Amino acid sequence: MKETTTGLNRTGIKASPIDAGELLETLQMGPIDGIDAAAPPVTADQLRMSYRDSGDRVGSMPPPVTVKGLFGSAVQALSGNRLQVLLDKLGERAAYERSGTRLYDAALRRFAGLALPAGMSIEALSEIREEEARHFQLLAATIEDLGGDSTTQTPCADVTAVQGMGLMQALNDPRLTPAQALQTLLAAELIDVASWELLIELAEAFGLDEAVQRFGAALEAENRHLANVRGWLAAAIDEEAHGKAVATAP
């Protein structure tokens, strides 16, 4: 197993004692034009506010285009519910689960043929991958049942994809150690669990009893994923820190 090693990390100030001494002389310099001057007429926060207050959003939800969608929207509206909010959040979860499947594809590639932390197996990792894929299909089907279009990239789906870019970038870096890879999956699972819980609450408020039941099973699976990943990560860190033996993947 590839672990973090001690080497020539050059980033800290103590890594360059001579150059650092010269650099730190700049801290002793008296008032410097351009630093110790009056605040600029327009501050960074004012610039940001001017964009925020433009009212722009990343995008919109499409209007219902099927009879089922029109009818569903009208029925929900009678109860004071805005169906497009639910469809947006379902779109978010669907996007996350589809990308999550790809995240686990990357994890499977990362761990294939390598020694694994105690308690971890490729089968268990594959099982999570398959469950993520099934969750995506469940969400896509739910969106279609409600008269939505499961191929739409909704605004919340777009934002969750931006959030996930860091996870994807990290996990696909072939230089990651097993513990670093599992730490990335842990972040993904923590978001997933909390988001499923919120989605179930929302679906309940819309009276979607059947969906709530299926989503409950999905949440159960996600909690299992979280527990597994957390346990494997703990073992990986323990092995790195204390040099314990590891199992070998088939």
Next chain:
Amino acid sequence: MSLSLADIKGCPLDRQRFTWRELVQRPISKLDADAFTRVRIILMNGLELEALRFQHAAARMNRELRLALARVRRVEHHQATAVNWLIGADHSPLETTIAYEQVAVEVTAAVAQREPDPYMAQTYRFGLLEDFDHLYRYTAMLDRLEGKDANNILQCYSDILPGRPTVVEHRAPEDDLRRPFDAATAAPLTKLHALTIMAAEQQTHNYYMNIGPLFSDPVARLLYAEIASIEEQHVTQYESIIDPDQTWMEQWLQHELMEVYGYYGCVQQESDPRIKALWERFLDYEMGQLAFVIDLFKQHERRDPQEVLPDRLPDPIPFASQRDFVRETLQSEVDLRANGTEYVGDAQDTPASRDYREHMNAEGSPTEAVADGYRWRPGTELGPPPPQAGF
């Protein structure tokens, strides 16, 4: 030790080949590699991209050179790929930006000290203080937006202080043009310096234009928009110091020589053996390309290439911290402005540049806003109290 150009051979052009796997080698470690290895990678990518830019322009204007240009350009493109892909993906675009500005500061400062033509040296010092200021502004942005310390990229080699404030760097186009050297009389080093710095600046301009829109934060988008505009001015400035009366073939020859010179400097100074091997391979390739273009020059110009090439390559540009020189220049020349092709005190700034600047800054200055009251310290603004100098 200088390199003789009397008997150029190098790797023949038709043997300069790659596989995709060779183009995409293992990146350097952001944490462990020496900052000057990254400086060399960025600079050489700039030289390769300049080679492509020049050769495309040449192809558009020279029917009879198109095939030869296409053949050399294919290799240049793949060299650029192999070099640029050495930067690891754990560099955020802002961190890479810090590295680009370190290139601009340290390489321009090294060039300014060795440049034999006093007017050219002044031009480099003028540009240096502007890029030095960009480094400070981007450092503030990196800390305040991402919570990161730019010194982890700079590795204590470069100071982080305001230079000539970017807010006053905006000039009317007529104040960005400089007097060109005369190719018939200019020292070989003057020509190599001018092309090298122009190459680095056009790369930086293109980089900022590509990554500016990647940021979600409006102030980061504004900051890149503002500094990219200065980089465009710098490309204009450094382009204008090059003799425009040189023929296309002569300029091509000078470009190839610049690349040989650049890789030669990298081979001489690289501390990472794996990267040094790449520099050696590409020096050999560039020698082959230079030999190829020397033959073309003889065919197309019917004159001796030795009329425009030196006998030996000058000593390479040193890749090392130029802290003392930068501080001295900052002390003595930060208030200089450009008036036409001349450098003047800030009182002689032109009305055209003042008008232009006032209009551009009328709704606020991103570079002023982002660095408001910012003073770098280790771990930076949110870090522990700074240690004392001499630690």
